[in-house]
Amino acid sequence: MERRKFIQGMFTATAVATITTPTTMFADETKKAAKKGPNDMSFDEAVKTITSDKGAKESDKIKLTVPEIAENGAVVPVKIEIDHPMEEKNYVKAIHVLNKGNGNARCADIMLTPANAKGYFATRVKLSKTQDVVALVELSDGTFIQTAKSVKVTIGGCG
Amino acid sequence: MAEARKSMIKIKPKKYKVGDIVKVDFIVIHPMDTGMKKDKKTGEIKPAHYIDNITFSFDGTPFTTMKVWESISTNPYFSVNYKVTGKGKISVEYTDNQGEKNSKSKKVKPKD
Numbered sequence: 156m157e158r159r160k161f162i163q164g165m166f167t168a169t170a171v172a173t174i175t176t177p178t179t180m181f182a183d184e185t186k187k188a189a190k191k192g193p194n195d196m197s198f199d200e201a202v203k204t205i206t207s208d209k210g211a212k213e214s215d216k217i218k219l220t221v222p223e224i225a226e227n228g229a230v231v232p233v234k235i236e237i238d239h240p241m242e243e244k245n246y247v248k249a250i251h252v253l254n255k256g257n258g259n260a261r262c263a264d265i266m267l268t269p270a271n272a273k274g275y276f277a278t279r280v281k282l283s284k285t286q287d288v289v290a291l292v293e294l295s296d297g298t299f300i301q302t303a304k305s306v307k308v309t310i311g312g313c314g
Numbered sequence: 315m316a317e318a319r320k321s322m323i324k325i326k327p328k329k330y331k332v333g334d335i336v337k338v339d340f341i342v343i344h345p346m347d348t349g350m351k352k353d354k355k356t357g358e359i360k361p362a363h364y365i366d367n368i369t370f371s372f373d374g375t376p377f378t379t380m381k382v383w384e385s386i387s388t389n390p391y392f393s394v395n396y397k398v399t400g401k402g403k404i405s406v407e408y409t410d411n412q413g414e415k416n417s418k419s420k421k422v423k424p425k426d
Contacts (some may be wrong), residue, residue, distance in 0.1 A: 179348075194383065200372040254385060258350070265394070270377040272335045272397035274346045279387040281348075 194259055201260040202291065205251055206299045211291055214300035218289045221304050228282045229312030234261075235290045237274030241267075245272035249293040255303075256286030281312040319343055322411045323406060323420040330389065332398055332424045339393045340406050340418075348384040368397065373402040374424070398424050 159160065196204075220234035237247050246269045252262040262280050280288070290301045321342035330336050342365070349362030362384060372379040378394050396404070405419035 156351075191342055226402050257385050260381065261383050263392075264381040266379045267394070268377050269396060270372070270399075271395050273395040275337075275393075275395045277391075277393035279391055281346075281385050281387050 159277070186238065196260050198253060198255045198260040199255055201251075205264075205291060205293075209299060211299035211301040214292075214302060215298070216300060217290050217292055217302040219288070219302050219304050221288050221306050225282065226309045227312065228278050228284070228308040228310055231282050231306060231312075232277070232279050232286075233288060233309075234277040235275070235292075237264040237292055239274050239294065240293075241269050241272050242276065243269055244295065245291060246295045248295045250274070250276050251275075251293070252278070252292055253289040254280070254282060254286055255289065257280040257281070257283050282306060282308050283311045284308055319416055320412075321406070321408075321416065321418045323404060325404070325420065325422070328413060330398055330424055331426060332400055333426070335395055335397050336371075337393055338404060339353070340370070340395045340415075341389065341391045342408065342418075343389050344380065344410070346384060346386055346390060347386045352417055353411070363410065363412055367406050368408045370394065370396075370404065370405050370406050389407065399423060400424065 192271050193237045205238055216238045218236040218238070223232065225231045233252060234250070235250055239247050241247065247253055247267050249267065250265045253263060263278060265276050267274065274292070283306045285305070287303045291299060291301045319342055319353065321340070324339040326337040326339065332410050338349065344365055345363055347363040347385045350362070351360055352358065353360050364384040364386070365382050368380040368382060369376050377396065400420050401424065404422055405417055407417040409415045
């Protein structure tokens with residue numbers, strides 16, 4: 156009798172364990188999902204809204220300078236230079252700095268004019284994990300070009 | 315609002331002529347909170363506080379405008395190019411998502 160009770164008890168215990176473990180895992184996931192910034196946007200959504208569904212071509216006109224390995228994800232220098240004339244009717248209209256791994260994929264939009272004389276922009280961004288940084292450039296004729304580079308992040312810089 | 319934020323405009327190189335292309339660097343002391351970080355002392359999540367609009371202008375006519383989100387680092391730094399056309403004043407106006415509005419300006423003195 157003792158032994159039978161013991162075995163029954165074991166069965167119920169394992170059953171309970173199997174039921175509870177997935178639920179706790181779900182709880183963790185919901186916690187992660189709840190930790191969101193105020194204006195989160197995925198990378199694909201961001202590209203869609205910027206290009207209004209046109210999409211962008213890969214191009215080697217853009218020179219994107221980022222470190223290969225960033226020890227501190229809170230401060231990652233980004234430099235973008237575009238080999239394109241800046242004339243009255245043919246110029247770089249906008250530079251969009253995007254990322255693929257943060258909650259909000261958009262870092263900054265820069266609207267340039269011919270007075271800038273060169274398509275150049277530099278800043279520092281936060282990256283939460285190892286990911287790609289993307290420079291999406293709009294030219295004055297309405298076409299979009301882009302280039303991407305990956306950055307290895309040792310310590311994340313967000314939240 | 316609170317006291318004016320510390321900010322700085324740098325023109326590089328220091329000596330330039332009319333027609334030169336110079337770098338205009340703008341740095342401002344700003345927390346750029348993402349709205350996800352906890353305050354270490356109180357344990358509460360800090361509300362998002364970041365710069366969202368920046369306008370670079372020369373003598374009142376804007377030449378570069380920016381829209382910025384929270385992914386930019388604390389104490390942000392922005393650098394653009396500008397072709398010097400003559401004497402004047404470069405000014406940078408910026409607003410953040412909590413309604414703070416500030417500006418900073420620097421004289422442009424080309425040497426001939």
